[in-house]
Amino acid sequence: MTTSTPTQTATTQTATATEATTAEATAQTATAAQTATAAQTATAARQTTGRVNFAKAAPKAFKALISLDAAAREGLDPALVELVQIRSSQLNHCAYCLHMHTTDAHEAGESKERIALVGVWEEAGEAGFYTEKEQAALALTEAVTLLPGGVPDEVYERAARHFEERELAQLIALIFTINSWNRIAVTTRKVPGRN
Numbered sequence: 001m002t003t004s005t006p007t008q009t010a011t012t013q014t015a016t017a018t019e020a021t022t023a024e025a026t027a028q029t030a031t032a033a034q035t036a037t038a039a040q041t042a043t044a045a046r047q048t049t050g051r052v053n054f055a056k057a058a059p060k061a062f063k064a065l066i067s068l069d070a071a072a073r074e075g076l077d078p079a080l081v082e083l084v085q086i087r088s089s090q091l092n093h094c095a096y097c098l099h100m101h102t103t104d105a106h107e108a109g110e111s112k113e114r115i116a117l118v119g120v121w122e123e124a125g126e127a128g129f130y131t132e133k134e135q136a137a138l139a140l141t142e143a144v145t146l147l148p149g150g151v152p153d154e155v156y157e158r159a160a161r162h163f164e165e166r167e168l169a170q171l172i173a174l175i176f177t178i179n180s181w182n183r184i185a186v187t188t189r190k191v192p193g194r195n
Contacts, residue, residue: 051188065180072173075166079110080134084141084171085178086118091145092182096190133162137171144175 055062073081082105089098105115117124118138125135140159143151163171184190 054184054188065177065184068173069177069181072170072177074170076170076174078108079105080137080171081174082108082110083114083118083121083130083134084137084174086115087121087138087141088145088175088178089182090119091142092179092186094182094185095192096185097178097182099192136162140171141175144172145179 082101085101086098086105088094089101102115106112114124114129117129121130121135121138124130125132130138136159139155140151143155159171160168
């Protein structure tokens with residue numbers, strides 16, 4: 001029969017404690033590494049696709065905005081809708097929406113010239129690229145988007161001369177809807193050409 005001395009027992013207990021501490025430290029390191037890897041993956045995903053996926057994170061708000069967008073377009077000329085959305089997106093520096101709406105306008109048959117010149121619509125309007133009604137809508141788009149101390153009476157009255165009351169209300173709704181989309185895309189850093 002073998003008996004262990006107090007020194008041997010203490011040594012065995014110390015070795016066992018050391019192994020347990022090492023195993024625990026290894027597990028903590030592995031967990032920390034996994035957490036860091038997960039955080040890096042999430043950060044990389046945000047950098048690639050934007051900050052937050054608004055549609056997934058706020059589905060009710062997203063669906064409500066889609067419904068508002070559809071309602072705002074009712075009764076408006078589709079070509080005018082795209083011109084307004086392009087101009088607002090330019091003013092808000094929203095590359096994502098600008099890419100989307102210039103593509104949509106082109107696919108809907110809008111001319112390259114009118115798409116390219118919408119940023120200088122006043123000068124291009126004098127050359128006959130835009131109707132008086134389109135120019136009034138674009139002036140209102142700029143005023144509502146930039147809100148330079150409010151919407152000037154002359155800008156509002158110009159639009160009111162070309163749009164009946166219901167149509168004018170639809171246009172205003174369209175303008176603030178595209179501004180909302182612009183602000184979501186800019187805030188979440190949506191990448192042009194990607195969903």
